[in-house]
Amino acid sequence: FGRNTTGGLLNFVTRRPTFSTQGNISATYGRFDQFYVDAALGGPIIGDTLAGRISVSYKRRDGWMRNLVDGRLQNNVDSLAGRV
Numbered sequence: 001f002g003r004n005t006t007g008g009l010l011n012f013v014t015r016r017p018t019f020s021t022q023g024n025i026s027a028t029y030g031r032f033d034q035f036y037v038d039a040a041l042g043g044p045i046i047g048d049t050l051a052g053r054i055s056v057s058y059k060r061r062d063g064w065m066r067n068l069v070d071g072r073l074q075n076n077v078d079s080l081a082g083r084v
Helices: none
Strands: 022-030 033-044 048-062 077-084
Touching: none
Parallel strands: none
Antiparallel strands: 022 033, 033 048, 048 077
16 A cells, blocks of 8 residues: 555444444355354434444354364364454
8 A cells, every 4th residue: 555565454344333224144054064154233323423333253163174184174174254
């Protein structure tokens, strides 16, 4: 991001809260028992003075690569994240 930058830059732009109630949900199911859910809800908290937004993400997937030494499955995913 910019001239002569060696490390780069990550710019995260999140959706701002609004005073109208909004929400969304997305779910995915796939191979290796993969299950992803992303959900968000936003709207007014105190009349026209304060608005908020909350989002949650859950990801789960069984491993698909076998460790040849001990036989266990690798590359499992199990994460939960949230933001207010």
